[in-house]
Amino acid sequence: MRQWYMIALVGKDRAGIVAQITEALLGAGATLGETSMMRLGCNFTIMMMVGMDGDESKLCRVVEPVAKQLDLHFHVDEIEPGLHQHQTPDLRITVYGADRPGIVAQVTSVLAESEVNITDLDSQVGGDQEKPIYILMIEALSDRDVEEIEDALNRSTDGVNFRIEEIDTLIG
Amino acid sequence: MKIITYPEDILKQSCDPVTKFDQEFQDFVAELESFMRSQPGGIGIAAPQVGRMQRLCIVDLTGMTRGKKKKPVPNQGRLILVNPEITKWEGFELGREGCMSVPDYTGNVIRATRIELTAFDEFGNSHNYESEGYEARAIQHEADHLDGLLFLDRLVSRKTDLFKRKQK
Ligand SMILES: [Zn+2]
Numbered sequence: 001m002r003q004w005y006m007i008a009l010v011g012k013d014r015a016g017i018v019a020q021i022t023e024a025l026l027g028a029g030a031t032l033g034e035t036s037m038m039r040l041g042c043n044f045t046i047m048m049m050v051g052m053d054g055d056e057s058k059l060c061r062v063v064e065p066v067a068k069q070l071d072l073h074f075h076v077d078e079i080e081p082g083l084h085q086h087q088t089p090d091l092r093i094t095v096y097g098a099d100r101p102g103i104v105a106q107v108t109s110v111l112a113e114s115e116v117n118i119t120d121l122d123s124q125v126g127g128d129q130e131k132p133i134y135i136l137m138i139e140a141l142s143d144r145d146v147e148e149i150e151d152a153l154n155r156s157t158d159g160v161n162f163r164i165e166e167i168d169t170l171i172g
Numbered sequence: 173m174k175i176i177t178y179p180e181d182i183l184k185q186s187c188d189p190v191t192k193f194d195q196e197f198q199d200f201v202a203e204l205e206s207f208m209r210s211q212p213g214g215i216g217i218a219a220p221q222v223g224r225m226q227r228l229c230i231v232d233l234t235g236m237t238r239g240k241k242k243k244p245v246p247n248q249g250r251l252i253l254v255n256p257e258i259t260k261w262e263g264f265e266l267g268r269e270g271c272m273s274v275p276d277y278t279g280n281v282i283r284a285t286r287i288e289l290t291a292f293d294e295f296g297n298s299h300n301y302e303s304e305g306y307e308a309r310a311i312q313h314e315a316d317h318l319d320g321l322l323f324l325d326r327l328v329s330r331k332t333d334l335f336k337r338k339q340k
Contacts, residue, residue, distance in 0.1 A: 088268075169268040170310055171215070171270040172217075
């Protein structure tokens with residue numbers, strides 16, 4: 001029976017990681033669902049939905065040799081696939097400021113209190129080494145008004161700049 | 173009538189110009205329009221989306237609103253666009269699009285902010301139009317269908333933001 005798993009892989013970035021992992025999975029008869037793969041710092045990170053006939057240990061036996069060869073750590077969990085039920089975000093929130101501990105925690109706590117449901121978040125550290133800056137890009141869903149969320153962010157965060165835009169999706 | 177969804181081949185094919193503005197064609201336009209209005213969203217449709225490979229699309233943003241404040245969207249009402257030709261593009265903006273022919277996926281697409289176009293109506297009369305903003309986006313999306321182009325052909329990264337672009 002087709003079972004779905006989430007595989008997480010992390011390791012120092014090098015050429016060919018995605019190709020080698022996905023080829024090994026293909027060779028074992030697995031299929032990919034949605035994935036997110038990106039470089040964070042000098043690390044390459046992979047989160048991917050994998051569908052396969054067989055249990056977790058079978059999947060681990062497929063991934064292990066490649067992961068070992070590429071020096072990647074990995075983790076596998078059985079999941080519900082839940083494909084074909086995307087939520088369309090209606091807010092885009094950009095936050096940036098001088099890097100300091102707590103930006104993400106502060107901003108996302110305020111968002112959670114404002115009943116903003118994050119569908120996508122990524123953050124990067126930019127600027128130079130002495131004066132790093134932190135940039136957060138968020139897509140989210142909420143029934144609240146933008147002004148309400150802005151007020152909440154204004155009250156509870158300082159030293160960060162943010163902008164909230166509504167996303168209207170045209171279906172044509 | 174039924175919406176044809178990608179990966180059906182015909183959505184990637186170019187449509188033929190309309191040459192006969194007869195009763196049969198007008199009936200089809202009427203049917204397509206009421207079909208469009210019955211769909212969720214229902215602000216635009218192109219003939220190939222129901223399998224008719226002719227250069228016809230319909231756009232009508234009447235009653236459409238944007239955002240949580242439900243701001244009305246400026247529009248010029250019902251536009252029957254037969255053999256449309258966009259003749260002028262001005263400005264560009266990023267916006268989120270989806271398509272009845274591509275269920276369960278939305279993505280960012282850059283479109284011209286203002287356009288000028290010529291098109292015939294269902295009776296064969298020629299018209300010139302100017303359009304901007306959301307309506308112009310809808311027209312560009314629908315007109316693309318007539319050339320076998322989907323918004324998938326124009327996707328830009330989820331992380332693309334005009335804010336970033338302007339900094340360059
Ligand atoms: Zn479409």
